[in-house]
Every structure is written in structure tokens, then in C-alpha cells.
Amino acid sequence: MSNSPAISIRDLAKSFGKGIHAIRVLDGVSLDIGRREFFTLLGPSGCGKTTLLRLIAGFEAADRGSIAIEGQDVTAAPPFHRPVNTVFQSYALFPHLTVGQNVAFALDEQGMARDAIRKRVGEVLEMVRMSAFAARRPAELSGGQQQRVALARALAPRPRVLLLDEPLSALDLKLRKEMQIELKLLQEEAGITFLFVTHDQEEALMLSDRVAVMQSGRILQMGPPRAIYEAPTHRFVADFIGDINLMDAEALAGGGIRLDGGAVLPLAHGKAGRVTVAIRPERARLVPAGKGAIDATIIHSAYLGSAMLHKLSLPNGGTFLLRQSEAPDLPGGNGATVGLALPPEALQVLDQ
Template identity: 55%
Template sequence: MRDGAVAAIDVRDLTKVFGSGTDQVRALDRVSLTIARNEFFTLLGPSGCGKTTLLRLIAGFEQPSQGEIFLDGEDIAGRPPFKRPVNTVFQSYALFPNMTVAQNVAFGLEMQGWEPARIGGRVAEMLDLVKMERLGDRRPGQLSGGQQQRVALARALANAPRVLLLDEPLSALDFKLRKEMQVELKRLQRETGITFVFVTHDQEEALTMSDRVAVMSDGTVQQTGGPDEIYERPINRFVADFIGETNFLPAEVALRGARYRVPGGALLSGRDPHDHTEGAEVTLALRPERVDLLAGGDGPAGDVAGDGHLTGSVTQVVYFGTDTLYVLEIDGIPGPFQVRVQNRQGAQADFAAGARVGVRVGADAVQVLVD
């Protein structure tokens, strides 16, 4: 959590077990995390990692097997959903098809006993917030997927919950709409000041929108931090592999905290936050966009004066428009190695399949992993 920030949600030692005996499934295993007020916080991980279970526990749709959940310092574990100051936006939108857009937004306020005049003003305010002010008389079946999602957001925000929970709300949208809604969600969170807790398996969504991200696997939180920290300094191989594309190289520590020898004899420089001793076997992670592709592949295997140097051959070239992906076979190292090169001024691929190339690896490109 950011320094000085006040906790909106504090989860302590939270465990959730489904079933019993041999059919028992531990969906969450002693998870602890803190989410600040007014923060856009994302739970990120593959299917079955426990992120939606955690969201449902915060919402009150499930009860914990062990542990505590605090909202603004108050223990809410055991309290039913309608007595928690949170709202949830689901992947399916869950709009009432027989009601207009305005009636959908007003529904929750009516259930809370708001006066009609006050409801009308609040509905108009919410529709303006999500840029749907001219479509209040339409029904959900007359709207696009993106418009339906905006209505679901307006309805969830109408009664000003302290926390808004979002369970993969963009997964049903096409690529362009997802991009647009990413921007809109961040705008809404910033303008309302409400704490957003967002669940997704999409790494780009998490990096684009979040103030902080918790990467989950097998019912546990692997790492929590800002998008740049998660991407640039992953704590282990799972996080490095799940967040973006990564090359993994086995290596031996040649100089403690400074240099690493990879198969084939090349030496790479880098900083080791885990302080492995000389001779220890480690794994190096290199992002494809952080290394440089060079013409010719007959340079030195190791550059003792500075950056490391690998050699190899191009096996595949994939043009993406914004950049080109080169798949290489690195001399002495098993498995494919990827390099991404930014395309500028309509540049096409500089190297064809079969070409001999060099790869320059700067010390800032090398991440030494704990496993």
C-alpha cells in the first residue's frame, strides 16, 4: 500500500476451503493483503488461482473458512452482502431486460428507499458520468456490449459504495471496446474516488489501469506492487512468466551480485537482489524488448568490459505492425529466445530467417530470480 494511505480493505490470513474429506479444495490459503482507499487495485492470475473467490469473500457471497476481512477498520466477515457498503459488477452485466436504462440504474436506490425526486437526480448524474445520458429510455437489448457495461457501472456506482468490486467485467467485449473501457474505468475511479477492486486474467488490463496489482497462483498471493514493479522486478519465475513475455536462461553465479555464466560460456552482467553466492545455479529473466539485436553472430561470447553478448540464428520472424518479433536459437542455450524490435517509419524486418545475429544484453535487462 502507498505510504500514508488509509486502508479500505484489510484481509488477514484468509483461507477458503470448499468440500470436505477427499473432495476438499483449498481455494485460498492464508491470504493477507491491504487495499488503500481510493485505490484501483487488481487481483491478477490464471483461472483457478483464487482471485474470484477472494472477491466473493469481500462481497459476502461466500464466508471464509478462516481469517478476517476488515473494511475501513471494521470486521465484516459473516455480514451478509446487503449489509456491506460494497457493490459488484459482474462479467454478465446482470441488467434487467424488461427495464429501461434509467430504471436499471434506479433499481438499487428504490430498494434502499430513496425518494423519487432524489432518485431522478442521481440517475441523471450517473448516466452523465458514464456518458449514457441520451440513452436512458432504451432497454438493454437495444444497447451494445460496451453500453450495457456502462449501465452496469452506473447502477453499481449510484449509491456511492465505499468499494466497487469488478469481476472480469471486460472479458465479453471485443478488443477495441476493451481498450476503450479500460480508459473509462480508470477515469470513473479517478472521478468518483471510490476504491476499485478489479479481477482479471489479462495482464495488459492489470498493467494499464491499476495503481497496484496482486499476482495470484494456487490460492496464494505471489507478489503485490505497482505495475512497473511487478513487470520490472518480478519476485519469482511464475510472476515473470505470467506478466508479459520473458526469456529464461539457466546460469551460474560467476561473481557474486554482478556476473552470471550461461550455457555456452557467455557472461552477462546484472544485479542480484537475492544475493546468491558464487557457483550457485540461478535463473535469469530477460524481457524481449530490453535486449538489442545486432547484425552478425560471430562476436565474443562474453564482453568482460561491460555488457554481455550472445550469438545465435534467426528461426522465425513475426511482423506485428508496431514491432517485429524475432525468434532465435542462441548458441549453447536450449529452447527459443525472443527479441522484440520496435518498428519506426514503416520499417520492415531487418533480419530474415536463417541469419546469424548477435544479442547485446545490458546489465539493466537482467533480472535474477529467486527460483
């Protein structure tokens, strides 16, 4: 079906072990991933993201639910009958083969003609900028170069979907940053769906068209990176994605929200009860004492080049992190009392 999603998952569940010792790893996951989309599964270790990827690849069998790729039900299909390929954390290159032979391996197994293999190997090595290294062996390559070869090998058979299980985690920080940009450009050039698994929040926000944040085998929130960052719908999502301030509060029956410590904010909420108020460090502002929603005390300030980072002590004993690109004309230094302005449009109210 030409209009079907690249991947369609319905009510997928998976446990390891049996009886009272069974551990539920996926608990009724459903999602659609569009064609040519860069989609990321994001979450901490043990949340189920890699298990979900392995179920799509066919390396594990689901206890319940269905998996369709471009409209074709592949729930019971073996891995070699699914139009996907996988790039793992370990590059798994054959050490005795050259770069060109590694990339050609799957094509040769498929029985493709030698001239066609040679042409396709040249195309994908050019795509990952490794044409000049075709005669080298993996031991003669850097980590980043090996990663490019692994990507080329996975792309060579023209999969409909490329599954990537934390493929950049073994790289050092600088190289990882470089490869993040290259990976996004490669996905756009290849023109296929990428399903990416990572625990790195910044990586997910940078690369993805959409992100699904997972916890305990469930998808808590799914959407574009900006929506995930700026409008989290769960306390876990807010806390997991980037730096954020979480303040315990009470939603009042008559309207407004009272922070623990006394300040009342003009925010609406559907029902009275305990809530969490969330705000990113860069969205709050320092103002003169008595001019903001709360008076706070500066614990420590640090110059970061492009911004000042302030750690503040709140009246209720909590702390608050504030990042400001411009230094306000206020009394400075540790121990100084300042006002903390909390723009209503920058606040998120989350149920506890």
C-alpha cells in the same frame, strides 16, 4: 477510522469441500488496499482471485482470517451490510425495466425518496454517458452500453468500494480497449476504491495503481504495474506478465552467473545454485557476431510496423524472442549469425 485502508485483509483462507476432498482455494492471503485506489487481482483461472472478491462482497464465508472495510470488521456481516457493490461478468440487467429503472432499482429498495432517486439516477447516467438512453431497455443496447448501465447501477448507492469481476470479458477486443480507458476515468471521477479482477495482463497494467499477481491461492507479488513488469520476483510472475525470455543458469560461488550454454554474465546473486535469468524482448539488442554475450542464429524475422520481431536460436538449443524498434545494420535473413547483447541492468535473476 479515517486513516484506515479501504480494504484490509488478514490471513484469509478458504476451501471448498470437506476432508480429503477439500480443495484449498485461498491460502492465508493478507493485503491492504488504499482509499481511491484502483487495485487489480491478476492471475490465471483457478488462482483464487474471484473467490477473494466474493469473500469481500460477503457471498462466501471465510474458513479463517478477517476482512475490514474502512476500519470496520465485516468478516461475519451479510452482503447487504457491507458498503460495497459488485459488477459481474454478466451484466444481470432486468430485461423488462428501462435503463433508468435498472439504475433506480437498488435506490428504490433502500426506500430513497423519488426526487432523490431521480436526481441520483441522472447523476450516474451522466457519469457513464448514458443519459440519452434512460428510456431504452437492455435489449436495445450494445454490449458496451449495457456494461455502462451495469456500472451506473452499481455506483448509484454510493458504495465505498466497487468490486469488478472481469466486467469487460464479454466485449469484443476493440470495445474492450475503449472501455478500459473509460473505466479508469470513471474510477477517478467517482473517487472511490475499485477492486478489479482479471486474467488479462495488459488490462491490469493499463488500469491499475497496484497489481497483486496470484497463483494457487497465494499472492506472489504485489506492487505498481511498472515494478511487476520490470522487476518480477518470481519465475511465474515473470512468465505470466507479458512476453519474456527465461534462461536457465547457474549462480557461481565466486560471483557471476553462467547461462546453460557457457556464457558468464557479470551479475550478482545471493547464493550459488540454479537460477533463471529473465529479460524482456525489447531490452535485448542485436550486435555483430562475437560482440555480444552470446552468438545466436536468426530463425525468423517479422516486420510489425513499429518494430522488428526476431526469433533466435541459442547455442544451448533454446529460443530467444527479441523486439527492436530500429533495424540494426547487420547481416539479415534466416540462418544469419548475430550477437545477442544482454544489458546487465535489464536482467532479472530469479530463484528456481
